[in-house]
Amino acid sequence: MSDHFRILHQDKATSARLGRLVTAHGEVETPCFMPVGTQGTVKAMLPRDLREIGCQILLGNTYHLYLRPGHEVIRRLGGLHRFMGWDGPILTDSGGYQVFSLGAMRKLSEEGVKFQSHLDGASHLLTPEKSIEIQQALGSDIIMVLDECISGDAPREYVQPSTDRTVRWAERCLRARSVNSQQLMFGIVQGGVFEDLRRWCVDALASLPLDGFAVGGLGVGEGEEQLHSIGAFTAKLLPRDRPRYLMGVGRPRDIVQAVCAGFDMFDCVIPTRNARNGTLYTFNGKLNIKRAEFADDPRPVEEDCGCYACQNFSRAYLRHLYMAGEILSAQLNTLHNLYFYHRLMDKCRKAIRTDQADVWTEIWPVQETP
Amino acid sequence: MSDHFRILHQDKATSARLGRLVTAHGEVETPCFMPVGTQGTVKAMLPRDLREIGCQILLGNTYHLYLRPGHEVIRRLGGLHRFMGWDGPILTDSGGYQVFSLGAMRKLSEEGVKFQSHLDGASHLLTPEKSIEIQQALGSDIIMVLDECISGDAPREYVQPSTDRTVRWAERCLRARSVNSQQLMFGIVQGGVFEDLRRWCVDALASLPLDGFAVGGLGVGEGEEQLHSIGAFTAKLLPRDRPRYLMGVGRPRDIVQAVCAGFDMFDCVIPTRNARNGTLYTFNGKLNIKRAEFADDPRPVEEDCGCYACQNFSRAYLRHLYMAGEILSAQLNTLHNLYFYHRLMDKCRKAIRTDQADVWTEIWPVQETP
Numbered sequence: 001m002s003d004h005f006r007i008l009h010q011d012k013a014t015s016a017r018l019g020r021l022v023t024a025h026g027e028v029e030t031p032c033f034m035p036v037g038t039q040g041t042v043k044a045m046l047p048r049d050l051r052e053i054g055c056q057i058l059l060g061n062t063y064h065l066y067l068r069p070g071h072e073v074i075r076r077l078g079g080l081h082r083f084m085g086w087d088g089p090i091l092t093d094s095g096g097y098q099v100f101s102l103g104a105m106r107k108l109s110e111e112g113v114k115f116q117s118h119l120d121g122a123s124h125l126l127t128p129e130k131s132i133e134i135q136q137a138l139g140s141d142i143i144m145v146l147d148e149c150i151s152g153d154a155p156r157e158y159v160q161p162s163t164d165r166t167v168r169w170a171e172r173c174l175r176a177r178s179v180n181s182q183q184l185m186f187g188i189v190q191g192g193v194f195e196d197l198r199r200w201c202v203d204a205l206a207s208l209p210l211d212g213f214a215v216g217g218l219g220v221g222e223g224e225e226q227l228h229s230i231g232a233f234t235a236k237l238l239p240r241d242r243p244r245y246l247m248g249v250g251r252p253r254d255i256v257q258a259v260c261a262g263f264d265m266f267d268c269v270i271p272t273r274n275a276r277n278g279t280l281y282t283f284n285g286k287l288n289i290k291r292a293e294f295a296d297d298p299r300p301v302e303e304d305c306g307c308y309a310c311q312n313f314s315r316a317y318l319r320h321l322y323m324a325g326e327i328l329s330a331q332l333n334t335l336h337n338l339y340f341y342h343r344l345m346d347k348c349r350k351a352i353r354t355d356q357a358d359v360w361t362e363i364w365p366v367q368e369t370p
Numbered sequence: 371m372s373d374h375f376r377i378l379h380q381d382k383a384t385s386a387r388l389g390r391l392v393t394a395h396g397e398v399e400t401p402c403f404m405p406v407g408t409q410g411t412v413k414a415m416l417p418r419d420l421r422e423i424g425c426q427i428l429l430g431n432t433y434h435l436y437l438r439p440g441h442e443v444i445r446r447l448g449g450l451h452r453f454m455g456w457d458g459p460i461l462t463d464s465g466g467y468q469v470f471s472l473g474a475m476r477k478l479s480e481e482g483v484k485f486q487s488h489l490d491g492a493s494h495l496l497t498p499e500k501s502i503e504i505q506q507a508l509g510s511d512i513i514m515v516l517d518e519c520i521s522g523d524a525p526r527e528y529v530q531p532s533t534d535r536t537v538r539w540a541e542r543c544l545r546a547r548s549v550n551s552q553q554l555m556f557g558i559v560q561g562g563v564f565e566d567l568r569r570w571c572v573d574a575l576a577s578l579p580l581d582g583f584a585v586g587g588l589g590v591g592e593g594e595e596q597l598h599s600i601g602a603f604t605a606k607l608l609p610r611d612r613p614r615y616l617m618g619v620g621r622p623r624d625i626v627q628a629v630c631a632g633f634d635m636f637d638c639v640i641p642t643r644n645a646r647n648g649t650l651y652t653f654n655g656k657l658n659i660k661r662a663e664f665a666d667d668p669r670p671v672e673e674d675c676g677c678y679a680c681q682n683f684s685r686a687y688l689r690h691l692y693m694a695g696e697i698l699s700a701q702l703n704t705l706h707n708l709y710f711y712h713r714l715m716d717k718c719r720k721a722i723r724t725d726q727a728d729v730w731t732e733i734w735p736v737q738e739t740p
Contacts, residue, residue, distance in 0.1 A: 040690060044697040046678070069665065069690045077668055077686055085682040295439065298447055312417070312455040316447055320410060320439045327414040327700050 004184055004211060005243050011352045013360070015235065015262035018352040021212075021243055023057075023089040023141035024182040025081060030243065030264035031348050033255070033341045034059040034091060036272060039068070040084045043272050044330040045338070047085045053307065053335065054342040057089040057141075059267045062134050063098035067117050067124075071137035079139030091267075092140035094131045094173075094188075097149045097216075097248070108148065110165065128172035136178060144214065145173040147188040152222025159192035166190045167204040174208060184211035186245060192217060193226050195233055202237040212243035215263075219249040227254070232261035252281065252344055256363050259348045271341045275333035278322045281340040287315075289333070294319040307339035308332075374554055374581060375613050381722045383730070385605065385632035388722040391582075391613055393427075393459040393511035394552040395451060400613065400634035401718050403625070403711045404429040404461060406642060409438070410454045413642050414700040415708070417455045423677060423705065424712040427459040427511075429637045432504050433468035437487050437494075441507035449509030461512035461637075464501045464543075464558075467519045467586075467618070478518065480535065498542035506548060514584065515543040517558040522592025529562035536560045537574040544578060554581035556615060562587060563596050565603055572607040582613040585633075589619040597624070602631035622651065622714055626733050629718045641711045645703035648692045651710040657685075659703070664689040677709035678702075 009018040019030040035042045035050065038061045042050060050058070060080055065071060074083050081087055099106050099115045106115035112127030128146040135143035147166040150159055170187045177185055187210040191197035205213060215234045218227045231246060235258075238244050245265035246258050255266050271281065278289040282302040287294075289301075300310035301318065309318070309332040321329035344363065351359035379388040389400040405412045405420065408431045412420060420428070430450055435441060444453050451457055469476050469485045476485035482497030498516040505513040517536040520529055540557045547555055557580040561567035575583060585604050588597045601616060605628075608614050615635035616628045625636050641651065648659040652672040657664075659671075670680035671688065679688070679702040691699035714733065721729035 039694045039696055040687070041696050041698040044701070046698070046701065047682070048678070068694060069686070073666060073686065076666060077684060083684070083687055083690075085687070296443060296446065308416070308418070314447060314453070316439070316443065317410070317453055317455070320453075324409045324438060326409055326411050327697060328411040328416070330697055331414070331416065331701065 005241065007241070009353055011260075012355045013357050014260035015232075016259045016348070016352045017262060017264070018349055019243065019264055021089075021264070023184065025087060025089045025141050026056075028056045028089055029349060031255075031259045031345055031352075032056055032265055033345050034265065034267040035338055035341075036061070036267055036269045037084065037086075037090075038269075039064045040074075040080065042334075042338075043276065044327075044334045045272075049308075049335060050086070050338070051088075053339040054346070055088070055338065057091060058086055060084075060090050060092045060138065060140060061098060062092050062095035062131060062138070063126075065092075065138060066095060066134050067119055071134040075137040075139070079137075081139065089142070090138075090140040091142035091186075091265075092135045092138055092144065093247075094144040094146040095126055095134065096131070096146045099126055100149045110168075112146070113148075128169040129176040132173050132176040136181070136183065140183065142184045142186060142212070143177075144186050145170040145188055145210075147190055147216055149220065150190060150192055150217050152193065152217070152220045152226070154192050156192070156194055156197075159190070159194060159197055163190045163192075163197050163201050167201060170205060170208060170210070174210070186210060186212040186214050186243075188214045188216040188247070189234055189238070190217045191234075193222050193230055195230070198230060198234045199237055202234065206239055210242070212245060212265075213238050214245040214247045214265075216247045218246065219254070224254075228257055228261070231258055231263070235262040238262075252341070255344065256348060256360075259352075260360070271337035272334050275337040276330045278329075278333065280318075280333060281337050283340075289315065289318050289322050291319075301336055302340075305336070305339065305343075307336050309336040309339075375611065377611070379723055381630075382725045383727050384630035385602075386629045386718070386722045387632060387634070388719055389613065389634055391459075391634070393554065395457060395459045395511050396426075398426045398459055399719060401625075401629045401715055401722075402426055402635055403715045404635065404637040405708055405711075406431070406637055406639045407454065407456075407460075408639075409434045410444075410450065412704075412708075413646070414697075414704045415642075419678075419705060420456070420708070421458070423709040424716070425458070425708065427461060428456060430454075430460050430462045430508065430510060431468060432462050432465035432501060432508070433496075435462075435508060436465060436504050437489055441504040445507040445509070449507075451509065459512070460508075460510040461556075461635075462505045462508055462510035462514065463617075464514040464516040465496055465504065466501070466516045469496055470519045480538075482516070483518075498539040499546040502543050502546040506551070506553065510553065512554045512556060512582070513547075515540040515555065515557050515580075517560055517586055519590065520560060520562050520587050522563065522587070522590045522596070524562050526562070526564055526567075529560070529564060529567055533560045533562075533567050533571050537571060540575060540578060540580070544580070556580060556582040556584050556613075558584045558586040558617070559604055559608070560587050561604075563592050563600055565600070568600060568604045569607055572604065576609055580612070582615060582635075583608050584615040584617050584635075586617045588616065589624070594624075598627055598631070601628055601633070605632040608632075622711070625714065626718060626730075629722075630730070641707035642704050645707040646700045648699075648703065650688075650703060651707050653710075659685065659689050659692050661689075671706055672710075675706070675709065675713075677706050679706040679709075
């Protein structure tokens with residue numbers, strides 16, 4: 001059924017699995033992390049530097065690219081890959097998450113979501129069909145169905161009809177897809193924190209010819225415990241032979257936990273956004289490069305890290321760049337954090353491949369405050 | 371006398387010369403351009419990307435590094451090269467230019483310049499001895515004497531005593547230099563727009579054991595014609611066997627003209643600052659990437675340019691990055707502009723090497739509004 005995804009190894013101790021996802025622009029080893037390239041660029045990263053740090057696949061944002069520069073412009077210029085100089089796989093979201101983040105600036109109906117652009121206030125209507133049209137113009141390798149991303153504390157009375165509609169929208173997305181498209185299409189499981197609604201949504205979506213499944217609506221205010229319990233609960237229900245993507249989550253420890261629950265794909269702005277705020281990840285915890293203690297520190301951010309930043313610069317230099325407001329600060333910090341995230345995923349894959357519980361325990365104890 | 375500088379070829383048609391400058395961190399082919407790394411970084415450029423675009427030597431700013439992070443910090447961390455991850459030659463200015471730019475926030479005496487930091491208002495005294503002490507702590511390959519940079523419209527009554535003092539300060543800088551230092555020390559010719567004062571200053575400095583000579587106080591309001599006439603006049607007076615550095619100048623056409631007048635070294639913030647403002651250089655003139663006409667333009671900035679930006683991205687993409695306020699805009703634009711400047715210097719060196727007047731005329735017609 002799913003010749004685009006193969007499970008290479010199933011971990012013995014956990015639900016984690018090693019997989020290979022085949023897309024029109026190449027293969028991806030899973031579990032994998034997708035850096036976020038909101039506006040057609042992973043902020044502060046040259047595409048060649050993304051390759052160097054081991055990046056396999058990027059995420060692009062339909063909402064932003066639709067508004068600026070416009071999907072038709074990108075189509076005319078040969079698609080998003082060519083536009084942004086990245087010839088590897090790209091997954092695009094549906095635009096739904098950003099539109100729902102607009103709060104009072106959007107209005108929901110069965111047809112779709114009316115919203116006002118955050119750039120100029122102009123009105124737009126995002127429907128399932130429109131989202132697919134945009135993502136087809138962008139030419140991404142994996143396109144996401146339009147869903148409503150419900151906040152974590154939404155009551156059952158809201159979640160149930162919303163989840164129903166999300167399923168109807170998924171069906172419309174499938175109908176809107178071009179025949180013979182090389183693009184994979186993933187569904188999105190909603191259902192809030194209600195296990196029966198999650199189960200119902202999985203059952204409804206699993207009967208559709210979707211190429212993979214995302215779990216949405218987690219990490220949006222429901223709390224860490226529910227994030228992981230609902231996440232693990234939902235992952236178990238999903239078809240084993242198709243990729244599972246936990247959307248927008250998250251912190252290193254969240255990712256490791258979700259890998260053990262059987263998720264294959266992740267995206268999050270944390271490594272890139274935190275980099276620009278001076279927060280750097282290491283396997284001994286986070287490091288706030290602003291702190292005065294680093295002013296004289298000749299050590300790299302992380303001793304055994306192979307990234308360009310750690311190989312060439314001291315904490316003192318990175319602190320100086322941050323304090324001086326230099327662009328290079330964002331560049332080097334982002335390089336390091338994304339390298340760290342990809343190394344984390346490497347460690348996860350190695351742990352699965354070798355069935356080594358001791359490797360898992362090496363990854364787990366990432367000390368991190370929420 | 372000057373075993374650190376060799377003239378390899380003298381152009382037949384002009385005063386331009388091809389040279390080789392030997393420093394503690396490697397050789398530099400002249401004429402050369404030095405990108406400005408004000409705060410220990412050429413803005414938006416990884417050191418490895420500087421190497422790639424052909425950068426031979428950088429300029430560092432004593433004023434900025436003295437105030438932040440402090441020269442003693444940099445000394446303890448192994449010097450500026452190690453601090454900023456650049457193992458090629460570095461020239462540091464004396465700090466004078468920045469201090470004099472502070473206007474009302476500084477006060478001049480025979481001893482030195484009292485000034486208030488632009489960061490926190492704290493008082494500092496920059497003397498010739500202090501400037502050398504800082505530059506020695508930074509460990510740059512070429513250090514500059516402290517001078518007073520006079521504005522282009524200063525009257526003779528001001529320029530004469532100031533130029534006298536600049537010469538006395540040069541003598542103090544030489545006395546302050548460590549014996550056995552590997553650092554080269556360059557003097558700075560002042561004298562405003564007055565040929566006899568320029569000549570007097572050259573004569574006074576040429577008798578000192580300086581390793582090279584800069585011409586300062588040009589490009590600071592005296593107008594384009596005087597810039598070039600005073601520049602050419604002064605270059606002719608300078609010892610033939612030592613490098614000549616035209617400080618802070620400038621635009622591509624200024625550089626080509628000054629190369630023909632016999633200058634060997636240049637620095638300017640124009641390529642890097644303009645890059646961040648969306649102004650891109652080509653051999654067919656400048657290009658303002660903001661313009662709507664580029665929104666759909668699939669061409670690179672310059673067709674035959676070998677830089678990473680031109681090899682991988684369209685004008686449409688660069689415009690998009692600029693309009694979206696993306697950091698990558700500064701990165702790619704800076705890469706291109708510095709590549710352009712280094713290509714310009716390559717063309718200059720080739721024109722000298724081959725005595726080809728026709729190559730000069732290929733470089734000259736750079737269309738550019740002031």
